[in-house]
Amino acid sequence: MTYPLFAASDTVPLEQSLHATFEAWIAAREHSRSRVRTKKALREESAEVYREMWHAFARFCTTRALDLPHVAVSDIEAFLATRATARQANLAPRYVRRFLTLIQWVTAFQAIDKGLPPNQAAQTMLERPEYRYANAANKDPVPEYLTDTQAKRLIAYLTIQSPQRDAFTPLPWKEVRDRAAVALMLGAGLTPGDVRHLLLSGVHTVGGHDEEVPWKLALPGNGNFPARETPLASWAAGVLADWLAVRAAQQIGGNFVFPSTRDGRQWSDTRCFLRTRDVLAAAGIASDAGGMFRLRHTFALRQLKNGKTEKEVAGWLGLLDLNAMVRYRRILTSPVDII
Incomplete structure (x- = not known):
């Protein structure tokens, strides 16, 4: 099944199209009958967290006029550097891995939907040892909360x-x-x-x-x-x-x-x-x-x-x-x- 990303138009604002791509990916997983964990419907909490993360990445891409097929490793590194400034000096490898995985999932979804070659930038970074083994302990993180x-x-x-x-x-x-x-x-x-x-x-x-x-x-x-x-x-x-x-x-x-x-x-x-x-x-x-x-x-x-x-x-x-x-x-x- 193909999920339309947005109305056929060459003038859709970039940030809006990036949001639409994400929502189409969420919808595709919602309707998926796959038993594979990475393709099944997301829990509401996970979808909400991913939406927050994706909107941050979409804002970054918009400021640089970057559509997903053209995102490079250097672009993702620059984006993560902005997150480090906002959160802490050094991002935890598990946090970076989660962002990279999300970017990889959504870019792969868009590539399949549009019949484009897959963008391997996020996947390339996931092969780095510090991110590849970041989930080795596989511990459920404590929930975020307000102080x-x-x-x-x-x-x-x-x-x-x-x-x-x-x-x-x-x-x-x-x-x-x-x-x-x-x-x-x-x-x-x-x-x-x-x-x-x-x-x-x-x-x-x-x-x-x-x-x-x-x-x-x-x-x-x-x-x-x-x-x-x-x-x-x-x-x-x-x-x-x-x-x-x-x-x-x-x-x-x-x-x-x-x-x-x-x-x-x-x-x-x-x-x-x-x-x-x-x-x-x-x-x-x-x-x-x-x-x-x-x-x-x-x-x-x-x-x-x-x-x-x-x-x-x-x-x-x-x-x-x-x-x-x-x-x-x-x-x-x-x-x-x-x-």
């Missing part, structure tokens, strides 16, 4: 201005929506997919301390997680209540809590990713490894640190296998700074 300082900064940004109380400088409805979506990722442990699929009927107000403020969410099951309920942090409940009031006042249609348009259409993966990422940037939270899932992991760590059991937290996150909680346990047994 206490970052989490407090983000919460302050999300709650500083209520669209209901500040009549002089009202926020556009999409900005209120975006903030509320991010609030549920950090304050209820939702994934980007959960945010996109959350229905109005899943917001519970009855039974809480204030029947005008949500206190619990009921999430429908999907291919990644079972149906479940999860509690809301009080500050996130306030942000959600403000958004629901704006949504009702502006008569935004549909059954999704966070629609893409006024008529209620569902938020797309890419638009949700870009809009929520922009909220983090506006709050001063650097775009880095972990993507938006850093917020979900921060929620889980906070609940565990506050004495909730692994079984409770796993249920709220929609994790059926308690072994998945081992990653959090490894963080909590180390001297770390979490909210």
Whole structure:
């Protein structure tokens, strides 16, 4: 099956075409029936992290007017040098290997789709000993999460201005929506997919301390997680209540809590990713490894640190296998700074 990358045109902006190539690769894996691990559908968290990584590479390619067939080893080295400046002096070999593998996967996909010779730049770098054997230990890395300082900064940004109380400088409805979506990722442990699929009927107000403020969410099951309920942090409940009031006042249609348009259409993966990422940037939270899932992991760590059991937290996150909680346990047994 061939997946169109974008409408036939010679004038598609380069960055847009690079994003389209990535999304077509994701779609191809989603529909693949292969049993090969590198060709099967990605978990939502992995897709989100890869999307964050790819957008960084796409921005770099755009500044240099580089389409994928023309990317050279020197270009990738220059790109990695920019990542080193943003993250740390020396990138971990496993981190570099992950970037190289992603570039190799997507460039190979595009070559097959367009009938072009494969670009071997990333594969050539993967043959270097420091990257070829970087995964020899094959340990599951601990999840990325927000530090206490970052989490407090983000919460302050999300709650500083209520669209209901500040009549002089009202926020556009999409900005209120975006903030509320991010609030549920950090304050209820939702994934980007959960945010996109959350229905109005899943917001519970009855039974809480204030029947005008949500206190619990009921999430429908999907291919990644079972149906479940999860509690809301009080500050996130306030942000959600403000958004629901704006949504009702502006008569935004549909059954999704966070629609893409006024008529209620569902938020797309890419638009949700870009809009929520922009909220983090506006709050001063650097775009880095972990993507938006850093917020979900921060929620889980906070609940565990506050004495909730692994079984409770796993249920709220929609994790059926308690072994998945081992990653959090490894963080909590180390001297770390979490909210």
